[in-house]
Amino acid sequence: MFKIFGKKNKENVKLFYRTDMHSHIMPGVDHGSQSVEESIEMLKAEIDMGINRVILTSHTTAETFENTPETLAEGYETLKAAVEQEGLDIELHYSSEYRIDEYWDQLYKDGRIVPMPGNFLLLENSFVQELISIDDLLFDLRSKGYKPILAHPERYSYYTNRRTRYEKLHSMGVKFQVNLLSLAGYFGPGAHSNAMWLVEHNLVDMLGSDMHSIEHAQIIQRYLNSKDWKKLLPRLEGRIVNDMIK
Ligand SMILES: [Fe+2]
DSSP states (O other): OOOOOOOOOOOOOOOSSSEEOOBOOSTTSSSSOOSHHHHHHHHHHHHHTTOOEEEEEEEEBTTTBOOOHHHHHHHHHHHHHHHHHHTOOOEEEEEEEEEOSHHHHHHHHTTOOOOOGGGEEEEEOOSSSOOTTHHHHHHHHHHTTOEEEEEOGGGOGGGTTOTHHHHHHHHTTOEEEEEHHHHTTTTOHHHHHHHHHHHHTTOOOEEEOOBOSHHHHHHHHHHHTSHHHHHHHHHHTTTOOGGGOO
């Protein structure tokens, strides 16, 4: 009797942390997942990468995605029910990725922001120019007990020629979250080179998928199986504190 031994399917590389703290998997509240079915597929991809806790951080931005504590809670409840029905082994939490704009100012003033567990807050800078008031805001947030996280600092192109600002902001106690998609080159050479600079200068505290779609998940999965990722691991392991969010 002959036995044919095929090549073993190589297992996908898993992440070394368990919490994805930046994702657009909540269905129907921003330009991320558009349906519960899509969200479930994205969560399955997270599990394949070794993630078992996801913080849902849908956009909150003036005019485009004016989310509120109520819309976020509703999206979370819908997805949580679907996850239970599917029997997925993944813990969900929710907050938001808050763009610092006039809508944020109003929510903050009214006490209507939704922080992550542990009072962490994911903040998005303007992509056009640095906010003049960002230092004051970070100081104010910290004095009120919030732990601000700057979402994807590598993607703000105005820092490329002013990288000393990265050091200044980081020294003020804000945590830096870099996108796996930036490391994979998805946002172009500028974001990639900023991300690599931040890694080399030990300024990366958290990593996020920032996944908006199943395609993003696939790009990240391919990147995790690459030599480029393997080369970065010694610099990142032991520095990344995603699992501290609790
Ligand atoms: Fe995001």
